[in-house]
Amino acid sequence: MAATFAHHTQGHSESDHQHMTFLLKKKTIVLTGGTSGIGRALAERLHSDNNLMVIGRNAIKLEALKKLFPGITVFKADLTDTGGLAPLAEKIRGQHPKIDLLINNAAVQNTPQFMDDNFRVEAIAGEIAVNFTSPCMLISLLLPALVKDTPSVILNINSGLGLVPKKTSAVYCGSKGGLNIFSQSLRHQLAETNISVQQAFMPLVDTEMTKGRGVGKLTPAVAAQRILAGVEQGSPDNYIGKVKLLRVLTRIWPSAASSIMKKA
Numbered sequence: 001m002a003a004t005f006a007h008h009t010q011g012h013s014e015s016d017h018q019h020m021t022f023l024l025k026k027k028t029i030v031l032t033g034g035t036s037g038i039g040r041a042l043a044e045r046l047h048s049d050n051n052l053m054v055i056g057r058n059a060i061k062l063e064a065l066k067k068l069f070p071g072i073t074v075f076k077a078d079l080t081d082t083g084g085l086a087p088l089a090e091k092i093r094g095q096h097p098k099i100d101l102l103i104n105n106a107a108v109q110n111t112p113q114f115m116d117d118n119f120r121v122e123a124i125a126g127e128i129a130v131n132f133t134s135p136c137m138l139i140s141l142l143l144p145a146l147v148k149d150t151p152s153v154i155l156n157i158n159s160g161l162g163l164v165p166k167k168t169s170a171v172y173c174g175s176k177g178g179l180n181i182f183s184q185s186l187r188h189q190l191a192e193t194n195i196s197v198q199q200a201f202m203p204l205v206d207t208e209m210t211k212g213r214g215v216g217k218l219t220p221a222v223a224a225q226r227i228l229a230g231v232e233q234g235s236p237d238n239y240i241g242k243v244k245l246l247r248v249l250t251r252i253w254p255s256a257a258s259s260i261m262k263k264a
Ligand SMILES: NC(=O)c1ccc[n+]([C@@H]2O[C@H](COP(=O)([O-])OP(=O)(O)OC[C@H]3O[C@@H](n4cnc5c(N)ncnc54)[C@H](OP(=O)(O)O)[C@@H]3O)[C@@H](O)[C@H]2O)c1
Pocket: 032, 033, 034, 035, 036, 037, 038, 039, 055, 056, 057, 058, 061, 077, 078, 079, 080, 104, 105, 106, 107, 108, 130, 157, 158, 159, 160, 201, 202, 203, 204, 205, 206, 207, 208, 209, 210
């Protein structure tokens, strides 16, 4: 693998990736979880000017998306089934040997707490697989298509909860915290390549995931606009909306950040 990538690892530095402009036009893009919420809003903004591939688990939703955005390609895959990721990546790379942008957006959030009667130990592995393992695996499996002579971006959709956890959804918070640390390490690993590793840290957005809870949520459309503005500006860590304040608070008053987020 190292030999295959060797000639693409010349002449870049970690700071080259910062403030790099990356116009979202005529790009080949892989997006996970594009069938609802933030992912669907991303698909809506990206489909007409780019070559968009959407990975989702629900065939009916994928077909509906294809009808709405006819130019897209859809791939059905359940990201809890990590054994299916290698054949999926092979199929994608077979059709598109060069990928400009990989957006790891799909995630699930199980809310029962460990002491609750309805807490299901069987759900833990699947939640970690979608939120953490599958992004790591897709990155590795699609890397040969991302490492090329032109700039590429890996964008991991994260959360304020990846910075400071709340009391509920401990596995979700842990998987997003893991994704944050993973993304930083990977950024070091890929610093000398053409690939920029970025994260978008989301505040509450009005989607299926947050149905019935929270106030002052962003709409998915606004969330998608902010995410993609960060990609176009080459922002390595894009703290969106209230997460900007949260990040400042973690620095100047960590105990306040912790007690505010505990109840989030
Ligand atoms: N909403 C928020 O307030 C918020 C805040 C912080 C971070 N985020 C992050 O933003 C991203 C998008 O979240 P969202 O709010 O848009 O959630 P959402 O509306 O629930 O959408 C999640 C997407 O992931 C897909 N997905 C879930 N499990 C999957 C699996 N096993 N295999 C394949 N696809 C699967 C879903 O498919 P189906 O359409 O089939 O369900 C859906 O397309 C996530 O990374 C989330 O952690 C959201």
